[in-house]
Amino acid sequence: MNNLKLAWRNLWRNRRRTLITSASIFFAVFFALVMRSIQLGSYDHMYKNAIESYTGYIQVQHKDFWDEKIVDNTFAYDQHLEQQLLADKNVESTIPRFESFALASNGPQTKGVLVMGVDPEKEKHLSNVSDKMVKYRLSPEAIEKIQLDPDQPEKVKELAVLFENSAYTSNSRLQLDLGIDDKKASELMPAIEAHTASKNGSIHMGEPGVWVGDKLSQYLQLGIGDTIVLISQGYHATTAAGKYEIKGIVKIPLPDIDNKIVYLPLDICQGLFNAEGNLTSLALAVNDNGDKDIAQTVQRISALIPEDQRVMEWREMNEVMVSQMDADDKGGQIMLGILYLVIAFGVFGTVLMLTAERKREFGVLVAIGMQKKKLASIMTMEMLFIGLIGILAGALVASMVILYGVEHPIIFKGETAKIFEEYGMEPKMAFWNIDTYYIWQMVIVAFMVLLSIVYPMRKIFGMKVVNALRA
Amino acid sequence: MKVLEIKNVHKIYNSSEVKVHAVNDISLDFEKGEFAAIVGPSGSGKTTLLNMIGGLDTPTEGEIMVDNTNLARLKSSALIDFRMRNIGFVFQSYNLIPVLTAKENVEFIMSLQKWNKKEKDDRTFELLKAVGLEDRVNSRPSKLSGGQQQRVAVARALASKPKFVLADEPTANLDSKSTETLLDIMEELNKEEGITFIFSTHDARVVKKARRVITVEDGKVISDERKK
Numbered sequence: 001m002n003n004l005k006l007a008w009r010n011l012w013r014n015r016r017r018t019l020i021t022s023a024s025i026f027f028a029v030f031f032a033l034v035m036r037s038i039q040l041g042s043y044d045h046m047y048k049n050a051i052e053s054y055t056g057y058i059q060v061q062h063k064d065f066w067d068e069k070i071v072d073n074t075f076a077y078d079q080h081l082e083q084q085l086l087a088d089k090n091v092e093s094t095i096p097r098f099e100s101f102a103l104a105s106n107g108p109q110t111k112g113v114l115v116m117g118v119d120p121e122k123e124k125h126l127s128n129v130s131d132k133m134v135k136y137r138l139s140p141e142a143i144e145k146i147q148l149d150p151d152q153p154e155k156v157k158e159l160a161v162l163f164e165n166s167a168y169t170s171n172s173r174l175q176l177d178l179g180i181d182d183k184k185a186s187e188l189m190p191a192i193e194a195h196t197a198s199k200n201g202s203i204h205m206g207e208p209g210v211w212v213g214d215k216l217s218q219y220l221q222l223g224i225g226d227t228i229v230l231i232s233q234g235y236h237a238t239t240a241a242g243k244y245e246i247k248g249i250v251k252i253p254l255p256d257i258d259n260k261i262v263y264l265p266l267d268i269c270q271g272l273f274n275a276e277g278n279l280t281s282l283a284l285a286v287n288d289n290g291d292k293d294i295a296q297t298v299q300r301i302s303a304l305i306p307e308d309q310r311v312m313e314w315r316e317m318n319e320v321m322v323s324q325m326d327a328d329d330k331g332g333q334i335m336l337g338i339l340y341l342v343i344a345f346g347v348f349g350t351v352l353m354l355t356a357e358r359k360r361e362f363g364v365l366v367a368i369g370m371q372k373k374k375l376a377s378i379m380t381m382e383m384l385f386i387g388l389i390g391i392l393a394g395a396l397v398a399s400m401v402i403l404y405g406v407e408h409p410i411i412f413k414g415e416t417a418k419i420f421e422e423y424g425m426e427p428k429m430a431f432w433n434i435d436t437y438y439i440w441q442m443v444i445v446a447f448m449v450l451l452s453i454v455y456p457m458r459k460i461f462g463m464k465v466v467n468a469l470r471a
Numbered sequence: 472m473k474v475l476e477i478k479n480v481h482k483i484y485n486s487s488e489v490k491v492h493a494v495n496d497i498s499l500d501f502e503k504g505e506f507a508a509i510v511g512p513s514g515s516g517k518t519t520l521l522n523m524i525g526g527l528d529t530p531t532e533g534e535i536m537v538d539n540t541n542l543a544r545l546k547s548s549a550l551i552d553f554r555m556r557n558i559g560f561v562f563q564s565y566n567l568i569p570v571l572t573a574k575e576n577v578e579f580i581m582s583l584q585k586w587n588k589k590e591k592d593d594r595t596f597e598l599l600k601a602v603g604l605e606d607r608v609n610s611r612p613s614k615l616s617g618g619q620q621q622r623v624a625v626a627r628a629l630a631s632k633p634k635f636v637l638a639d640e641p642t643a644n645l646d647s648k649s650t651e652t653l654l655d656i657m658e659e660l661n662k663e664e665g666i667t668f669i670f671s672t673h674d675a676r677v678v679k680k681a682r683r684v685i686t687v688e689d690g691k692v693i694s695d696e697r698k699k
Contacts, residue, residue: 009570364566367527368627369555369583371548466528469562 003374007381014354018386021350025390025445026397028343032336032441033398037405039332040432043325045409047318049253049426055317056095056126056283057294058301060085063310065280066317071100071235074278075309084304085284090297093125095283098269102232102240104262106220113216114260115230117269120203125285129263134167134214134249136174136196145195152188155179167198167214167251177413199224200248205265209247213261217249224248228262234274242272253426336441340448347452351383355456362460363468372460379456387449391442405431474634474667475501475524480533482519482690493519494530495690501635501669506661508670508681516690517671518639524669525558525637526550538634555583559628559636559666563643565620567612567627573599573619574608577626584631598626601663602656618649622656629660635667642674654680 011018051057060081065073082094098117103110123129138160146152146160159178168174171193180188201224203209210228212220222228226246234240244264252258270276286297294313302311315322365375410429412420417427482494493516501507509517522528523535526542535542537557545553567576574595581591599605602622604615612620621641628636638657642650658680661668670677678684686694 006568006570013570360566361568364560364562365568366551367525367554367560369551369580371551373548466522469527 003378004381007378007385010378010382011385017350017353018389021347021386022390022393024343024346025387025449026394028339028448029391029394029442029445030398030401031339032445033395033438034401034405035332035336036437036441037398037402037431037433038429039329040435040437041405041409041430043329044432045426045428045430046321046325047314050318050321051289051314053127053132053252053254054257055314057286057289057314058284058298059312059317060282060284060301060305060309061280061312063308066310066312069100069280071233071240071273071275071278071280074098074235074275074280075306076277077279077282081305082282085282085301088297088300088304090286090288090293091301092285092287093122095119095122095126095285096266096279097281097283098266098273098275098278099280100232100269100273102230102262102272104216104220105229105231106222106226109220111216111219112260113230113262114257115232115262115264115269115272117264117266117272119205119266121205126283129211129250130202132169132250132252133200133211134169134198134251135200136168136171136193137198137249138163138166138174138196140164142196146192149191149195151191156188156192165218167249168196169251173411176411198249203247203263203265205267207265208242208244208268209265210244211248211250211263212246213258214249214251215255215259216261217246219259222246230262230272232273234272235278236274238274240273244268255426340444343445344448344452347386347449348455350386351452351455354382355459359459359463359468359471362463363465363471366463366465367469372463376457376460379460380453383449383453383456387446391445391449394445395438395442399434402431402434406433472503473500474503474538475499475669476534476536477520477524478534478536480520480523480530480535482516482523482528483531492690494523496533497687497690497692498533499685499692499695501667503634503667504661504665505667505669505683506658506681507668507683507685508672508678509685509687510672510678511687513673515687517687519690520687521637521639521669521671525560526554555580556631557634559631559633561621561624561628561636561638561641563640565612565617565624565644567620567623569612572609572611573604573615573623573626576612576623577630579627580631586631594630595626598629599623601660602626603652616649618645618652621645621649621653625653625657625660629664629666632664633666635669638668638670638672640672640674641670642672642677647676650674650676 062073062075077096085091085094096119100115102113102115104113118129120130143160143164147157156178163177166177171189174192174196175185175189178192201209203211212222212228217223220228224246227243228246229243230241232240250263252261264272270278286294298311298313305311362375366372409431412427412429420427477497477499480494480497481492484491484493497520509520511517519528523530526545529543540553542550542553568579571579577595577598578591581594596605599608602625604619604622607615607619612623615623642653645653654677657668660666670681672678683695683697685692
């Protein structure tokens, strides 16, 4: 009878207890992995939104622009520098921008807005704003058409009212909010798409016209074809003012930006602020966006740029969000710690019972000739079996959930979605794929199980056989 | 041939206030092949004496020599090893390993001693046959009666051919019929294998079978009779 066989049989002498203990370890591993995957996935998603919709991974700016975002802190566009930057192995393209603030108004409504001068073609390499155009909107007129459509089910009509004025960049999200399943989509969606379609136009270099963020357009009660008036201070304290036709509405996945963004063609924007030829930033689209790659690229580029410019990376430009995510990450880790602690006490409780129950048996085994270290190794194997059953089962089930979640992120709708947006977040819960965090969670739980073995080890090695036999 | 020598052994328990002299200057010798019973009222010190003989407890004073080895001089792991090779135990509550079958329980000590499979199988079959359980080799203890479990325990104690077997109240939990059967088996094995049996008991039936009866009272031997 080898130790392994004896340990395995001991495991099943109290089947229910073994299963309950393994189940608690299973849940610890499962929840730890899924929670961590959602946490890391959500951070990544939010970072990507911020980076790809706004800042990019790296920007070259006037050295004072970040601290004082005025149009005087701009720099002249330099084609030679651009060529040098493009020669860097990690720089895919350069995206020139002119960014400032203005007062925007429509009738009695006025709001401070972020004016972003972009080259629509070059912007496709980074924020790809044209892909964020609002294609469908549940405007009051659209809802009325849906209500009058005899082919639409009552449920769709009710949900359409709930989502009044919501804007959509794809029909899939519209379909989701209206509760139409895939089977009925081909039957119902064409009519809904026709009722809700929004006709956006493009902006081009040299042609006046703007794209406005969806939330801003709603605040200012502006639609496509309306005119927006922008008033600000231009280069060297000149007056900057202009009125522009709204060519399109864009929905930026960062609600805070969506609430204030106005896109103009770069040259028109430079003209508005009397800063022709100047840029506030040159954003860089990169080939590899890993932390190490970015740091190395920043280092290389810093050596190329003139003294009045500086290179900033995405973490510096999204400092508030990074701090929020860090704080949230710490909070998540504390929650995981509490989860581990609860499970550790559960496992320890089992070990305590198991040791007390078998004290006499331990005494008999040592009395008849089993060395204490052999007995200890059998106990260790038993706990490792319990741990492994729970850990492997937990990891397996979590893997299935995570792999599914990576392909199908959870998208919130209705009131929950609105709450997310109120907190400045996209109502989407993404999963992070299986990665090193996976190993860590399993190692921590395994360590916890091993730690719980300390108690029976102490009991076995400190056992007085004669006392154990009396137990 | 002496297998066990007990020389002026004392055992004093020091509780917080009271000092208890559980074994008080006992000296005894046991020869190979003896079938001896240590009797006495509860609290007389017979179990304490048996525990010290088995190396499960240490004397406060005196020596216990098994085959010329002083048990008190052995370190913990060496003592466990010594017990495994030289002393068999039969407990009042049988104390078989619940997850092992009758055969595996008997084999257990032989496995610890790393006997080869054939030797183990032969010895196990021989012993289980001797205790009348050759048809229950694959039964776990929970499927055996008390008497059957104690017979397996006797087979286990004899498995590695120890110098002597210590049996602490082996019949206390058994009915008359099982007691008779068990005692007959032990007596027969004692004669066949020449292994010394030392019982601690209250049971008159055991005393009747024993060829030597040592009476202990208040930690002292008050009589040591050998039957003819």
